[in-house]
Amino acid sequence: MSTQDTQHDDLTPVPGRRKFLNTAALAGLAGAGLSVGLSSCKQEAPPAAAPAAGAAPAAASHGASPHLAPGQLDEYYGIWSGGHTGDMRILGLPSGREITRVPVFNPDPLVGWGITNESKAIMGTKADGSLRYTVADTHHTHASYKDGTYDGRYAWINDKINGRIARVKLDTFECDKITEIPNVQGFHGIFPDKADPVDPAITHTTRVFAGAEFSIPLPNDGSHLNDVDTYRSLFTCVDAETMAVRWQALIDGNCDLVATSYDGKLAATNQYNTEMGAKYEDMMSAEKDACTFFHIARIEQAVKDGKFKTYGDSKVPVVDATREANKDPKTALVAYVPVPKNPHGVNASPDAKYFICAGKLSPTATVIELGKVLDWFDGKLEDIKATVVAEVELGLGPLHTAFDGRGNAFTTLFLDSQVVKWNVEAAIKFHAGDKNAQYVVDRLDVQYQPGHLNASQSETREADGKWLCVGCKFSKDRFLPVGPLHPENEQLVDISGEKMKLIADHPVRPEPHDFIIVKRDRIKTRQVYNLDEFPNAVKDPKESGVFRNGNKVTVKLVSQAPAFSLREFTVKKGDEVTLILTNLDKVEDLTHGFAIPKYNINFIVNPLETKSVTFKADKPGVYWCYCTHFCHALHLEMRTRMIVEK
Amino acid sequence: MSTQDTQHDDLTPVPGRRKFLNTAALAGLAGAGLSVGLSSCKQEAPPAAAPAAGAAPAAASHGASPHLAPGQLDEYYGIWSGGHTGDMRILGLPSGREITRVPVFNPDPLVGWGITNESKAIMGTKADGSLRYTVADTHHTHASYKDGTYDGRYAWINDKINGRIARVKLDTFECDKITEIPNVQGFHGIFPDKADPVDPAITHTTRVFAGAEFSIPLPNDGSHLNDVDTYRSLFTCVDAETMAVRWQALIDGNCDLVATSYDGKLAATNQYNTEMGAKYEDMMSAEKDACTFFHIARIEQAVKDGKFKTYGDSKVPVVDATREANKDPKTALVAYVPVPKNPHGVNASPDAKYFICAGKLSPTATVIELGKVLDWFDGKLEDIKATVVAEVELGLGPLHTAFDGRGNAFTTLFLDSQVVKWNVEAAIKFHAGDKNAQYVVDRLDVQYQPGHLNASQSETREADGKWLCVGCKFSKDRFLPVGPLHPENEQLVDISGEKMKLIADHPVRPEPHDFIIVKRDRIKTRQVYNLDEFPNAVKDPKESGVFRNGNKVTVKLVSQAPAFSLREFTVKKGDEVTLILTNLDKVEDLTHGFAIPKYNINFIVNPLETKSVTFKADKPGVYWCYCTHFCHALHLEMRTRMIVEK
CATH class of the missing domain: 2.130.10.10 (YVTN repeat-like/Quinoprotein amine dehydrogenase)
Structure with missing residues (x-):
């Protein structure tokens, strides 16, 4: 293992701790109440948890800003895993604003994910029609490639709990397949x-x-x-x-x-x-x-x-x-x-030459x-070990590495609560014996305990070295306190210059793991569906009605603000009802919702979309089904009345 | 109905449309594809949906900024209803950052809401132990008062679908009661x-x-x-x-x-x-x-x-x-x-004198x-109508009103896509016959179709007139496109001066309805639990173990990073297992998770918290239960092994 400690005392503040962690040491630390997980390498106490509005460390005078004027669009899509929320999150960067969440593995009562027949077919059901799985833990998300960069077709995301992989279409930002x-x-x-x-x-x-x-x-x-x-x-x-x-x-x-x-x-x-x-x-x-x-x-x-x-x-x-x-x-x-x-x-480095492994319990990164x-x-090559061209010390708890496309790597140091910027070719030279090769370029304290990080287009040949996001697992005192459960802190760092500059803190619901940052022109969305995409579409209000086949009843209706095509419909207790709703409103952003009280049904239909639900009409009475998605001045008045006869 | 149109032509751009909307007119508009809901009063087309990074309208040069330097805390808590996501959202303002989401009516697989026995007892279950309701539609949230301002004890939130009201404790930001x-x-x-x-x-x-x-x-x-x-x-x-x-x-x-x-x-x-x-x-x-x-x-x-x-x-x-x-x-x-x-x-106005009703289908506000x-x-008072002291015209589709504590009201105009600032006492004078009373103070275009709005401390005697948030139901072109489902747009407006100034756009997952903005010193949180709050707490690792009573098995364990106190535990197929987990880690922000593959179980335990789950061990095999909440350098290694014998 090579070390550069003696040359970079300013960058590696506590050389005494920069030794290979062994079993006894870590176990001891664990027994002592996890100080290893929470203390920074500098052994300084983090700031107190009480609100302190005046605190405005670092970077305040920096030119780059994530603050967009009203109406201004972000430059990058951030595609984030949601952790145990089971979804994918789409952020705009550099603003850090969450633009949408894509339900994937877990039910979502807004979209009707896990409620509609179409989503249940993707998610998977048990013999009784209930969902096979209702929890998930997404960790990693990566997108499809063409010619070494993103082609905007798909992103994939995993579920660690139940061993599943899902695909999200990037034209509509919807999950279309899940494989166990x-x-x-x-x-x-x-x-x-x-x-x-x-x-x-x-x-x-x-x-x-x-x-x-x-x-x-x-x-x-x-x-x-x-x-x-x-x-x-x-x-x-x-x-x-x-x-x-x-x-x-x-x-x-x-x-x-x-x-x-x-x-x-x-x-x-x-x-x-x-x-x-x-x-x-x-x-x-x-x-x-x-x-x-x-x-x-x-x-x-x-x-x-x-x-x-x-x-x-x-x-x-x-x-x-x-x-x-x-x-x-x-x-x-x-x-x-x-x-x-x-x-x-x-x-993988964007020059296609190297894979870099971070050491976690070793303070090193290994370049293969x-x-x-x-x-x-x-x-x-006789000895497989000769594939290792560098194994250099970076700091305590190195986890993940991103790239700027200019030969530099950025590695999170979990225990040090730092990101270290280092030059890959310099590290290789240093490893080869050139002790004058200064591979560590910069260090930045982050808040706190970073896991994944990624840079704009870092996982492609188009790594552009503009922005770095750092997924800090602990946020402690960085946001207004909200009780025992803290958000995580996705920090935004400007990496366009030689020195890294911390620009903003973004709280996120736990816990995103990995994410990618994609130039916005790599993704082309479709903003309105086509009626023909849905085989069961109710294409004309005249097709609306209640169609009975024994105790199986199909209710067909359409939404056109501010009304559903059926103002009321009647079924009988015990019927198996399949309700098909097509939104005939064509205007972009004109989404309707459909909720049935006491029946655990809610879903939305986007412009020209069709969805269906199937349920047993087991409770007699009057149920006002209403539009749950604000659509019109008469939105509150937009209802239909389900009458369930005894 | 009084009108001020002729005096404020600059503020009311299309006087011709400012007439009382009648049934025929609205029905016709509805039939014509909802132009009433989507066209602005100015009858200008909104900007095209394509990304346009250069666009930076208005407010760019304004002094007030929602952009906090890294580490700086917000001045206000925003307590937001989540709409059909069924939760409550806690934002920091003026940054607009979402700090946490509080699961209330709908299951949340991160917290384990709807999974743990404790949360199921609050949410309500059917005879078979499954959740009674799995969807909800929250609209309104308001907090508890003392002496005319917030006392930081509780916030309440409704579920429109199933007719429920829930309470959230503001010391821990957790739901503790739900009433149907x-x-x-x-x-x-x-x-x-x-x-x-x-x-x-x-x-x-x-x-x-x-x-x-x-x-x-x-x-x-x-x-x-x-x-x-x-x-x-x-x-x-x-x-x-x-x-x-x-x-x-x-x-x-x-x-x-x-x-x-x-x-x-x-x-x-x-x-x-x-x-x-x-x-x-x-x-x-x-x-x-x-x-x-x-x-x-x-x-x-x-x-x-x-x-x-x-x-x-x-x-x-x-x-x-x-x-x-x-x-x-x-x-x-x-x-x-x-x-x-x-x-x-x-x-209710903060001077305690008036209630104001907005007209929706009438362009007026009524002051009672x-x-x-x-x-x-x-x-x-003989005639109840004499309680109305003003009924003045504001614009098309007035919905909700907020206050600055300086005598001004701010009302959203859904159809006009505007916020109108007006002076209440001037409106009363105008209504009383003083046609020189200039009650309309300012108008601001918002993007687009605003529903609720609220101002900092507006619903208290301490309305401070600093910030206004406007919940715009349509966002159209304001954010990077993400397919057919658009976010809503919570716009931040500086109301400290005479003129309103639009400061920032914040995308939010549909669909928040109402919200309140609370000075941060009104809320005092507890950041770590006390072991004694939980009657079933496993207070010492030595209490861990598997305790059998017939086919009912209780598994007691604790978490202390990076390990669970039991490294493995064995149950038999058919057992009804109750697993109790206490997090003995005391450090703030040191939360652990617990997932069981294929068993639909995931939940977190915050520092010194105890939770339990009950499930049927119906699948023989080995199940690695793991910590789902990043906690330690050895987080990935933090597991226990559930062995289910045939």
């Missing part, structure tokens, strides 16, 4: 590929990779339970278009984050639990874990050749990517590159040269 | 009282009033359905402390918004459907509707005297507040003050003097 991945648990990192590994004509995303964090029995049906040594993790490939699971790879250790190469040949995951331990002390017992590279073309050839197994009820082919089965580099499906202790984060990994797979 | 109001539908406006009507020692809130918007059969059990003329609305009084329904009042017509007098003697609701029509054309057939005043002391005496009925299963006493039963002012429980056509909004209403109840 078999035989995994704690599915964490995802990343789309950027090109095909074999066909040079395919320069856009056709696969998404997913890493399972927790090892489990295969299959996990209760037939073997306690023998942790037999638990395993799978690395998964999902088809970007069909969203079907293409294949899985059985590995040693676990998966965490995922990165993909620009040439489509490699995907990688960092592994913090090569020990396959069940307790945190076991998981951090080894001094080295791994960044594991998958050779996509070889894996897909193996699948074609029938060299796979399946587990349990799943029909997904699973190739063997364990160390034991992949000893010969020339045929190996996988390469395990050793990196220091419990790494977190693996990020992709050309050398391919050399190893080709049998041209 | 019997025999109402479309329950809309709420307002707490500000003093007791009889006991002068009680100068704080002890009641909350609630207005039911939709008339229904009483009881609504299917025994009579179609005869709309028999449907009725009730005005409801809820006890502020116990949250039990104290009494209801049967009225003619419907209820809408609610206001209360500073002396505690009067509550009022505006009525847009005195016609008791079932269709919007019927609802707008009369030229006058009403603002209806309730004499609280008399109503409560009538209840004491046993002068009430009950309906259906409800035991709540219902007094008769119909016109027929209240003809003699000296004994009347209610006074119906005629106001123009389908009024919307009733607001409370002293005169009391005079009428005392038999000192």
Whole structure:
């Protein structure tokens, strides 16, 4: 491990703590009440929690501002994961304003997500028609590529709790597919590929990779339970278009984050639990874990050749990517590159040359040269360790890395509550022995305990080095107090100059994990639907009515402000009612809502959209169904009356 | 109706449209595709929807700014209703940043609201233990008073869909009570009282009033359905402390918004459907509707005297507040003050003298003097119409009114997409015949179609006239496009000077209705719980374990970063498991989460908080329960293993 401490005392304030963290040290810190998680490296107490309006540290005099005048539009879309809110959030940047939230895994009573038949079909239901899952924990979101940059088609997002991956269409910002991945648990990192590994004509995303964090029995049906040594993790490939699971790879250790190469040949995951331990002390017992590279073309050839197994009820082919089965580099499906202790984060540099793993329990970042990994797979490099071209010290608790497109990397230091800006080529020189290579460029204190960060277009060849967002997990005293649950703090940093400048604090509902920042011209939205997109559309008010087939009743109606086409409709107690509502208003932004009291039904219909709900009319009486989305001067008067006869 | 058009041509750009809207006109506009709802009074097309970064209209050079430097705290809490997201939102102002969302009526998978046993007990469950309601539509939120201003104890919020009122404790920003109001539908406006009507020692809130918007059969059990003329609305009084329904009042017509007098003697609701029509054309057939005043002391005496009925299963006493039963002012429980056509909004001025009703379908605001209403109840005023001291023209579609504490009112004009600032005393003079009284002070175009608005401390005697927020229902082109569903636009206006100045646009998820703006020193939060607040707290890691009683199993554990006290626990398929988790971490902001894969369980525990969940262990296998709330450098490693034996 290289170190630059002695040269950068100003940038690394407490050299004494900058040592490799070992098991005993961290366990001790944990026992002492989590001081490791909450104290800054400087060992200064953070400001008191009481409101202090006068406090206006740093950056006040800086030219860049996130404050847009009224009516001014943001320059970037921020696509944010929502954490355990289960949604995707769309921010405008640099203002930091949340423009919309896209319901994905969890029900949303505004949109009617999990209430309408159309959304339930995407979310998945049990035999009784109720939702299969009602909680989720989204961590990572990444968008589809073409020619090395975003093409504005899709973004994907994961659910760690239930092992699902979802796709959001970026033209309408709606989820259209959710896939549950078999035989995994704690599915964490995802990343789309950027090109095909074999066909040079395919320069856009056709696969998404997913890493399972927790090892489990295969299959996990209760037939073997306690023998942790037999638990395993799978690395998964999902088809970007069909969203079907293409294949899985059985590995040693676990998966965490995922990165993909620009040439489509490699995907990688960092592994913090090569020990396959069940307790945190076991998981951090080894001094080295791994960044594991998958050779996509070889894996897909193996699948074609029938060299796979399946587990349990799943029909997904699973190739063997364990160390034991992949000893010969020339045929190996996988390469395990050793990196220091419990790494977190693996990020591809925009020059397409490197993956960078942050050390988490090691104060280092490891730079792995992709050309050398391919050399190893080709049998041209004897020692896999030689793929590591730098392993340099950055500070305590390095987690994730972003890029400015000018050769600099920005890494969050969780324990130091800092972002460190460092130059990748200088780090490589330093690692190679040039102790005059000044790789640390700048450090910025952030508030507090940063996890993910990302820079504008950082994950593309168009990284433009303008803005950096830092997802701080603790906000403490940065916002008006609102009781025991604090928001997180997404801080905005201007990275256009040599020095980083903190520009703004943005509170966010816990807890976004990862996010990307996309130039606004990369996304082209559709603002009004087409009636023909909906096979069940009620295209004319004259088609409205109540249609009975035994005790199955279909109610068709349309909305045109300020009225629904049926002013009343009658059903009988016990009927299974399917209500289909088309919004015939065409004007952009003229959305209507539809709520039925006591029936747990609410949803919206956007201009020219159709949605349907199915429910049992089990409560006799009069129910005023009303428009829940302000639409017109007579919005309050916009109702229809459902009469349920005894 | 008075008019000031000829004097203020500059402020009322299209006098030709400023006429009383009649049924035919609005119906025609509705038929023509809602131009009434979407065109501005100026009949200029709004800017195109395409992004236009250069656009920076107005206010750019103004001194006041909502932009806080990093670390700077807001001056006001904004307490916002969330509309059909069913929650309450807490904003910081002037920054407009959303600091937290308080789950109330709808499940929240982050907090575990609707998942934990504690939250389910507040939300209400069916016999099978599932949630009674999963959708809601919050409209109005108002906070508790003492001595005419906010005392920081509670805020209340309504659910229009299912007729519920909830209370949020403002020390922890958590909902602690939800009450379903019997025999109402479309329950809309709420307002707490500000003093007791009889006991002068009680100068704080002890009641909350609630207005039911939709008339229904009483009881609504299917025994009579179609005869709309028999449907009725009730005005409801809820006890502020116990949250039990104290009494209801049967009225003619419907209820809408609610206001209360500073002396505690009067509550009022505006009525847009005195016609008791079932269709919007019927609802707008009369030229006058009403603002209806309730004499609280008399109503409560009538209840004491046993002068009430009950309906259906409800035991709540219902007094008769119909016109027929209240003809003699000296004994009347209610006074119906005629106001123009389908009024919307009733607001109390901070000088405690007036209630103001906005006309909605009339371009007017009506000023009602409370002293005169009391005079009428005392038999000192013959004609109830004499309580109206001004009825002046403001513009098209007036909805709601806020105040600056300097004698000025600010009213939203939905159709004109404007806020009009007007002087109340000047309006009274103008109405009294002084045609030189210039009551319109200023007009400001807003973007677009404003509903509610409110000013800092406007609903208290401490209205300070600094900031005004305007809830615009349409945002169209004001933010980066995100597909068919647009955010709403909460605009911030500086009202400290004579002219209003638009300062910022804030997108918000649809759809906030009402909100209040509270000086930050009025709210004192508690940032860490006390273990003793939770009777089931696991106070020591040694108390952890699995405790079996037949097939009922209790799992007790604690969280202390980076570990749960049990590293694994075993239950049997078919067990009913109650899991109790106490967070023994004491550090502010150190929240942990707890998710069980495939079991639809996720919740958080804040520092020193205890929560529990109960579920059936119906799926054998290994389930890694993990911390979902980033807590520590070893957060990812923080897990416990639930083993479900076959």
